[in-house]
Amino acid sequence: SQTIHQWPATLVQPVGSPLSLECTVEGTSNPNLYWYRQAAGRGLQLLFYSVGIGQISSEVPQNLSASRPQDRQFILSSKKLLLSDSGFYLCALKGRGRGELFFGEGSRLTVL
Amino acid sequence: EDQVTQSPEALRLQEGESSSLNCSYTVSGLRGLFWYRQDPGKGPEFLFTLYSAGEEKEKERLKATLTKKESFLHITAPKPEDSATYLCAVQVLETSGSRLTFGEGTQLTVNP
Numbered sequence: 001s002q003t004i005h006q007w008p009a010t011l012v013q014p015v016g017s018p019l020s021l022e023c024t025v026e027g028t029s030n031p032n033l034y035w036y037r038q039a040a041g042r043g044l045q046l047l048f049y050s051v052g053i054g055q056i057s058s059e060v061p062q063n064l065s066a067s068r069p070q071d072r073q074f075i076l077s078s079k080k081l082l083l084s085d086s087g088f089y090l091c092a093l094k095g096r097g098r099g100e101l102f103f104g105e106g107s108r109l110t111v112l
Numbered sequence: 113e114d115q116v117t118q119s120p121e122a123l124r125l126q127e128g129e130s131s132s133l134n135c136s137y138t139v140s141g142l143r144g145l146f147w148y149r150q151d152p153g154k155g156p157e158f159l160f161t162l163y164s165a166g167e168e169k170e171k172e173r174l175k176a177t178l179t180k181k182e183s184f185l186h187i188t189a190p191k192p193e194d195s196a197t198y199l200c201a202v203q204v205l206e207t208s209g210s211r212l213t214f215g216e217g218t219q220l221t222v223n224p
Contacts, residue, residue: 004155034211036214042216042217043116043199043214043215043216043217044156044199044201044212044214045214046211046212046213049211059211090155090156092155095158097161098143098144098161098163099143099144099146099161099203099212100144100146100158100161101146101158101212102158103148103155103156103157103158104155105154105155106153106154106155108153
């Protein structure tokens, strides 16, 4: 079965510091992968998606970037965090059906 | 612009008190509508996919229905363990990826 691992689960970072959130998946090959952000009490906002190694599409221009160095690895990064980057970051992969996404357990980022 | 609106924002029910959650959408070409359950601090858990008006899906006490403009998630005789935030999302016709646009969610509380 497909599984999604995200780490770290929780992160507290000062403004201006770098960020790296990692997502790895198991049980599938060549998956479509997604990064979503969820602000407190809000819906999910799509940040990036990738259909293959080195292929990244950005949905919202912002302080973040994504990379896909390996087939089952998706990384979310920032060179300098802003207060507004705080949130719950979710990695997802496209299921074998016609469009549903399956989510990891998330990484909660607090920027102080 | 694709829009997904969920109502109510929050709903409190007594155990056994049936009700419905609403998800209305305005999109240019619906490919699928998805319902998720999200517990606090966790990633969303996939529940249902609906593809065409008139379609219904059921899982335990939950039943999802779809019309051309909205979807309903009916909860029959809810239990306290049904307490969670319920998210709906739409997928629109496009040439690549499987991007979902999410609503803000309905926070359901079921009191014993």
